[in-house]
Amino acid sequence: MAYNSIILRLELTHAKVNFGDVAHTISKAGGDITSIDVIRPGQETSIRDITVHVADKAEKDVVDALEQLDGIEIINVSDSTFLVHLGGKISVQPNLPIKNRDDLSRVYTPGVARVCTSIHENPQKAYSLTIKRNTVAVITDGTAVLGLGDIGPHAAAPVMEGKAMLFKQLGGVDAFPICLDTKDTEEIIRTIKAISPIFGGINLEDISSPRCFEIETRLAEELDMPVFHDDQHGTAIVVIAGLLNALKVVGKRMEHVRVVVNGIGAAGVSICKMLLAAGVKRLVPVDRDGAIVRGGAYAYPMWQWLAEQPQVEDRAGTLKDVIEGADVFIGVSRGGVLNAEDVQKMAPNRIVFAMANPKPEIDPEEALPHVRVFATGRSDYPNQINNVLVFPGIFRGALDCRARHINEPMKLAAARAIASVVSESELNDQYIIPSIFNEQVVTKVRHATIEAAILTGTARRIPPDFR
Ligand SMILES: NC(=O)c1ccc[n+]([C@@H]2O[C@H](COP(=O)([O-])OP(=O)(O)OC[C@H]3O[C@@H](n4cnc5c(N)ncnc54)[C@H](O)[C@@H]3O)[C@@H](O)[C@H]2O)c1
Numbered sequence: 001m002a003y004n005s006i007i008l009r010l011e012l013t014h015a016k017v018n019f020g021d022v023a024h025t026i027s028k029a030g031g032d033i034t035s036i037d038v039i040r041p042g043q044e045t046s047i048r049d050i051t052v053h054v055a056d057k058a059e060k061d062v063v064d065a066l067e068q069l070d071g072i073e074i075i076n077v078s079d080s081t082f083l084v085h086l087g088g089k090i091s092v093q094p095n096l097p098i099k100n101r102d103d104l105s106r107v108y109t110p111g112v113a114r115v116c117t118s119i120h121e122n123p124q125k126a127y128s129l130t131i132k133r134n135t136v137a138v139i140t141d142g143t144a145v146l147g148l149g150d151i152g153p154h155a156a157a158p159v160m161e162g163k164a165m166l167f168k169q170l171g172g173v174d175a176f177p178i179c180l181d182t183k184d185t186e187e188i189i190r191t192i193k194a195i196s197p198i199f200g201g202i203n204l205e206d207i208s209s210p211r212c213f214e215i216e217t218r219l220a221e222e223l224d225m226p227v228f229h230d231d232q233h234g235t236a237i238v239v240i241a242g243l244l245n246a247l248k249v250v251g252k253r254m255e256h257v258r259v260v261v262n263g264i265g266a267a268g269v270s271i272c273k274m275l276l277a278a279g280v281k282r283l284v285p286v287d288r289d290g291a292i293v294r295g296g297a298y299a300y301p302m303w304q305w306l307a308e309q310p311q312v313e314d315r316a317g318t319l320k321d322v323i324e325g326a327d328v329f330i331g332v333s334r335g336g337v338l339n340a341e342d343v344q345k346m347a348p349n350r351i352v353f354a355m356a357n358p359k360p361e362i363d364p365e366e367a368l369p370h371v372r373v374f375a376t377g378r379s380d381y382p383n384q385i386n387n388v389l390v391f392p393g394i395f396r397g398a399l400d401c402r403a404r405h406i407n408e409p410m411k412l413a414a415a416r417a418i419a420s421v422v423s424e425s426e427l428n429d430q431y432i433i434p435s436i437f438n439e440q441v442v443t444k445v446r447h448a449t450i451e452a453a454i455l456t457g458t459a460r461r462i463p464p465d466f467r
C-alpha cells in the first residue's frame with residue numbers, strides 16, 4: 001500500500017469542537033497524525049496545520065470524516081510531495097561571489113577571454129578550467145518514465161530533477177536535467193552530440209526500448225566520454241548486487257537457479273545479459289506475449305539475441321505458466337502483473353524482485369507472506385533495489401579517472417562493490433542490499449569503478465588516491 005503525507009489547515013470553533021475530537025476522527029478514518037502546528041491561536045477560533053500520514057486510499061476518507069464534524073472549516077489540504085516540488089527541486093549556484101569590478105573582470109570580460117583562448121589552444125583544458133569535469137547531463141525523451149510510459153518531456157522533468165539531486169547529494173556530481181521534445185532516434189543522437197561539449201558524461205534516462213539501445217551504442221561510439229543508460233545498466237548492476245546477496249541468504253548458487261525476468265525492455269535486456277555473464281544457466285525472459293524462447297524468431301534484435309543463447313529455456317508460455325518452479329523472479333515491466341497464487345507456484349525459498357515503479361509487479365503486502373526474500377524499487381519498503389545505488393558512485397568514479405567508457409568490467413566491479421557493503425553477519429531476508437544513505441556505497445562503487453577502469457585501460461587520469 002502507498003502512503004502519503006497530507007497537511008490539513010483547519011479552523012476550529014472551540015465552542016463546538018475540541019482537538020481531541022479532531023484527532024479521534026482522523027485516526028478512525030485511517031490517518032496517523034505526525035505533527036501539529038498552531039498557525040493562529042485564539043480564544044474563540046484557532047487555525048492549525050495538521051500533518052497526517054495516510055494510505056493513498058484513505059486520504060479522501062480522512063477529509064470526508066472531518067467535513068462531517070461540526071465546528072471545523074477545512075481551509076486547505078496540501079500534499080507534502082507536491083509541496084517539495086514547488087519551483088522545482090534544484091538550482092544553479094555560483095562557486096564564488098562577484099563582489100567588485102576586479103572580480104568581474106576576472107570571471108567575465110576581459111579576463112575570461114584569456115581562459116577561452118587557452119582552451120581553444122588545448123581543448124583538454126576544458127576539464128580543468130570549466131564545469132566539464134564534474135558535470136553530467138541527465139537526458140530523457142519522456143518515453144518510458146518509471147513505469148508510467150510515454151508521458152512526454154515536460155512530465156518527465158520531476159524524475160530527472162530527482163536524479164540530479166541524488167547525483168549531487170550522494171556523489172558530489174553536478175547533473176543537469178534535459179528533457180528532449182523529440183522521439184526520433186537520429187535527432188536525439190544529433191542533439192546530444194551537439195550539447196555534449198559542456199558535459200563530462202551522459203546519463204540517459206527513461207528512454208523506451210528498443211530505441212534506447214541504438215541511441216546509447218551510437219553515442220558511446222561517437223562521443224569521447226562515458227555514456228550510460230541508467231535504466232539498462234544501473235538497474236542490471238543493482239539487480240546483480242541484490243541477487244548475489246539474496247542467493248547467499250537462501251543458500252542457492254547462480255549456476256543452479258532458474259530465473260524469470262519479466263519485461264524485456266531497457267532494464268530487462270541488460271539484466272538478462274548481466275545474469276548470463278554472472279553464470280545463470282536457466283533463464284526465462286518474458287514480455288507481454290509470454291516467454292521469449294530459445295530458437296524463436298523475434299523482430300527486436302535484442303530479443304533475437306536472447307533466443308539464440310543456450311541458457312534461455314525453450315518452453316513457451318505466459319508469465320503465469322513459466323513462473324512455476326522458478327527460484328527467482330525479477331520484474332521490470334509494470335505494476336500488478338502477479339498475485340499471491342502465482343508466487344506460491346515458485347520453488348521454495350523464493351526470491352522476488354518486483355521492481356516496476358511506482359507500482360511493483362506484485363503488491364508487497366500480498367507477496368511478503370509467501371516469499372523468502374522480497375525487494376522493490378521503492379523507498380518505502382525494506383530491500384530497495386534501485387539504480388540510485390549505482391549512478392552516483394559509478395559516475396563519480398568515471399569522472400575522477402576521466403574514463404572514456406563505462407565498460408563491462410567496471411559494471412561488474414560496481415555490482416560486487418554494492419553487494420560487499422552488506423557484511424556476511426548483517427545479511428538477512430530483510431537486508432540484502434545497503435541503504436542509499438549508507439556512505440560506503442558511493443565510496444566503494446567509485447573505488448571499484450576506477451580500479452576496473454585503470455585495469456582495462458579506459459582511464460585517462462589516475463586520481464591522487466590511486467597514485
Ligand atoms: N528499480 C529500478 O531501479 C528500476 C530501474 C529501471 C526500470 N525500472 C522499472 O522497470 C519498468 C520498465 O522500465 P524500462 O526502462 O525497462 O522500460 P521499457 O519501456 O524499456 O520496457 C518495459 C518492457 O516491459 C514490457 N511489458 C509491459 N507490460 C508488460 C507485462 N504486463 N508483462 C510483461 N512485460 C510487459 C514492455 O513490452 C517492454 O518490453 C518500469 O516500471 C521502471 O520503473 C525500475
Ligand SMILES: O=C(O)C[C@H](O)C(=O)O
Nearest residue numbers: 145146147231357386387
Ligand atoms: O527512477 C527510479 O526510481 C528508478 C528507475 O530509473 C525507473 O525508471 O524506475
Ligand SMILES: [Mg+2]
Nearest residue numbers: 146205206231
Ligand atoms: Mg529510470
